[in-house]
Amino acid sequence: MTTILQNLSLEAYRGISELSLEGLTSVNLVVGANNSGKSSILEAAGLLLRPPDPMQWISAVRHRDFDMSLVDGLWSLFPRGEALHPDDGPSVSEQIAIRASTTNGARFVEARCFASQSVGTEAAAVSARVEVMVDGLPAVTMKFPSPGAPAHQVHVYRVFAVTPATHYSTKALVEHLSRVVDEGKKQLAVELLQVFDAGVEDLDVIASLGRESIRVTHRTRGVVDLASFGDGMRRSAALALALTRAYQGVLLVDEIEAGIHHSVLRPVLAKLLETAATSQVQILATTHSLEAVDAIIGAMEDRATPDALSAFWLQRQDNKHEVRRYDFAKLCTLRDGGLDIR
Amino acid sequence: MSAFFYIVTEGVHDVAFVGRLLSVAHGASRIRKLEDLDDSLRGWVSSAFKWPRFTGKHHDIERLAVPAPAFYRLATSHVVALRNAQGLNEIGKTLEIDIEAFSRTQRGPDVIGVVLDSDDEPADQRFGRLKATIKGLKLLSPSSLGEVSAGTPRVGVFALPEPGTAGTLEDVLLTLGDAAYPELAAAARGYAGHWRQQADGEPAIADWKELRKPAGTKKATIGAMTAILKPGKSTQVSLEDNRWVSEQTKALTCLQPCLAFLNALLTAPIPAAEGSAESSGDTP
Numbered sequence: 115m116t117t118i119l120q121n122l123s124l125e126a127y128r129g130i131s132e133l134s135l136e137g138l139t140s141v142n143l144v145v146g147a148n149n150s151g152k153s154s155i156l157e158a159a160g161l162l163l164r165p166p167d168p169m170q171w172i173s174a175v176r177h178r179d180f181d182m183s184l185v186d187g188l189w190s191l192f193p194r195g196e197a198l199h200p201d202d203g204p205s206v207s208e209q210i211a212i213r214a215s216t217t218n219g220a221r222f223v224e225a226r227c228f229a230s231q232s233v234g235t236e237a238a239a240v241s242a243r244v245e246v247m248v249d250g251l252p253a254v255t256m257k258f259p260s261p262g263a264p265a266h267q268v269h270v271y272r273v274f275a276v277t278p279a280t281h282y283s284t285k286a287l288v289e290h291l292s293r294v295v296d297e298g299k300k301q302l303a304v305e306l307l308q309v310f311d312a313g314v315e316d317l318d319v320i321a322s323l324g325r326e327s328i329r330v331t332h333r334t335r336g337v338v339d340l341a342s343f344g345d346g347m348r349r350s351a352a353l354a355l356a357l358t359r360a361y362q363g364v365l366l367v368d369e370i371e372a373g374i375h376h377s378v379l380r381p382v383l384a385k386l387l388e389t390a391a392t393s394q395v396q397i398l399a400t401t402h403s404l405e406a407v408d409a410i411i412g413a414m415e416d417r418a419t420p421d422a423l424s425a426f427w428l429q430r431q432d433n434k435h436e437v438r439r440y441d442f443a444k445l446c447t448l449r450d451g452g453l454d455i456r
Numbered sequence: 457m458s459a460f461f462y463i464v465t466e467g468v469h470d471v472a473f474v475g476r477l478l479s480v481a482h483g484a485s486r487i488r489k490l491e492d493l494d495d496s497l498r499g500w501v502s503s504a505f506k507w508p509r510f511t512g513k514h515h516d517i518e519r520l521a522v523p524a525p526a527f528y529r530l531a532t533s534h535v536v537a538l539r540n541a542q543g544l545n546e547i548g549k550t551l552e553i554d555i556e557a558f559s560r561t562q563r564g565p566d567v568i569g570v571v572l573d574s575d576d577e578p579a580d581q582r583f584g585r586l587k588a589t590i591k592g593l594k595l596l597s598p599s600s601l602g603e604v605s606a607g608t609p610r611v612g613v614f615a616l617p618e619p620g621t622a623g624t625l626e627d628v629l630l631t632l633g634d635a636a637y638p639e640l641a642a643a644a645r646g647y648a649g650h651w652r653q654q655a656d657g658e659p660a661i662a663d664w665k666e667l668r669k670p671a672g673t674k675k676a677t678i679g680a681m682t683a684i685l686k687p688g689k690s691t692q693v694s695l696e697d698n699r700w701v702s703e704q705t706k707a708l709t710c711l712q713p714c715l716a717f718l719n720a721l722l723t724a725p726i727p728a729a730e731g732s733a734e735s736s737g738d739t740p
Contacts, residue, residue, distance in 0.1 A: 404506060404507075407509075408509040411509060412509070427560065429560065438556075438559075438560065444556075446509075447549060447552060447553060448553055448556060449508060449509035450508050450509060450549075451504075451508065451522065451549060451550065451553035452504065452505055452506050452507060452508045452521070452522030452553075453503065453504050453506070453553050453556065453557055454502075454503040454504070454506040
């Protein structure tokens with residue numbers, strides 16, 4: 115069982131204070147109504163595992179909104195983040211505080227954002243400085259929108275995230291697939307595409323004339339672009355590629371059911387979970403789908419690894435969070451009785 | 457705010473029977489529209505009665521859906537939910553699921569009732585197991601059958617036909633049938649009795665297995681009566697629509713233990729809501 119993250123506590127992050135997930139296992143499902151904090155948990159997990167990595171901070175922003183100003187997006191990660199007003203002068207955010215128990219011991223991440231109007235530029239622009247402190251060590255400073263290389267003075271884990279929009283970005287898929295091809299590990303992606311279409315034979319990255327794309331070799335259609343297939347196949351490719359890259363790390367999946375028809379959820383998720391187990395990847399996923407919950411329960415049951423599954427139900431009320439954890443047995447009892455656990 | 461009473465029973469017949477007792481003795485009327493329930497109960501119904509999971513190994517077609525509770529509004533305006541656990545052995549699990557569902561809503565039941573019977577196992581043994589389940593759910597169990605505990609929520613457990621007496625709902629129904637429909641009851645007893653004797657000599661044993669069970673003849677007698685009273689319809693419909701439990705029969709001795717239990721359950725002081733200084737004192 116791979117459980118890099120054992121407990122995760124968002125003491126202060128976005129609009130959340132004191133939200134704790136205790137007893138994380140290798141596969142963790144987070145359910146709850148809209149605005150209950152599910153996506154924030156995934157972001158916070160990513161930041162906790164790679165605190166001094168500017169790309170992790172950028173990912174947290176971009177996974178919410180691809181076009182938003184990076185500085186405004188960063189600012190919104192911080193607690194009580196009222197909209198930024200750089201015209202009023204420099205602003206200092208409230209402090210992010212995220213705590214966790216990991217395989218390497220306890221970790222406590224604190225961060226603060228300093229935003230201001232950039233000077234010396236022709237057009238007015240806004241920049242931000244994020245200061246991150248891990249376990250009380252000297253703070254690392256990252257400057258945005260043009261951060262330098264990450265300063266890895268603390269251990270960082272392999273973390274990859276898949277959102278409902280990841281599969282709409284050819285650039286992201288190409289980057290993932292290029293790495294996976296380099297490592298000779300594209301088989302999972304091919305196998306997952308075969309769940310949807312048995313004619314799929316291979317997958318590759320093509321770069322020519324300044325164009326990059328993912329090409330699928332198909333038994334009857336020949337070599338075609340992945341974009342010519344439906345959402346389910348693109349999403350599954352995104353999941354497979356991110357999972358492959360997260361080897362011995364953590365995969366964060368927002369809305370694990372996104373783009374995938376319920377009739378194929380079971381085989382797709384079963385394959386992902388099987389690979390996650392062999393690749394020693396811990397999964398933290400959110401879902402709005404009862405079919406996805408049932409598919410994951412079934413897949414874990416088939417694999418005879420029920421202890422690896424935990425589900426967390428979140429409810430936000432009056433700015434406080436209630437979290438209820440269900441182990442496999444409880445989850446089965448509730449679902450066998452028809453309770454909608456979302 | 458109306459109090460909410462939750463009563464879980466073994467099956468549809470118990471639900472229909474207790475529903476009639478509520479109507480006759482407590483002026484209850486059936487709530488049939490979701491809109492007539494308050495928000496928290498609507499939330500419960502909406503979340504707790506989805507399709508059970510499909511395991512991929514077995515999936516009972518009959519259990520593709522979970523039956524929703526029967527809701528009644530008492531003359532006091534308080535609401536009672538009668539939950540069919542779909543089997544005596546499922547009562548503990550049903551309680552576990554519903555308590556979890558309630559804990560996720562803003563409001564759970566003020567009082568919980570459980571109605572058992574003692575068909576093929578002494579009620580005290582069943583109660584012993586149920587007490588462990590109740591304790592596991594962090595509820596205060598009553599110390600004995602027929603009592604209502606003082607916890608929050610209050611919990612009462614009853615065993616048909618009455619605590620300390622072996623039997624089932626059918627024992628009560630037979631007495632009610634004798635009073636409400638004496639000729640029909642006599643004929644049905646003779647008919648079922650005849651076939652019970654015949655069953656011992658029948659070669660196709662499987663066909664007669666149910667009739668040969670301890671409560672088989674009683675159940676067959678009730679079934680024969682309801683087949684006449686409500687041809688082509690279920691026993692549940694007859695219990696709901698006919699005069700098994702009525703103004704005329706409600707004084708019969710056989711109903712008094714169950715009526716006393718329901719009275720204790722429905723008039724138990726309502727525990728103060730969390731955060732409130734004191735109980736509303738608003739009892740049914």
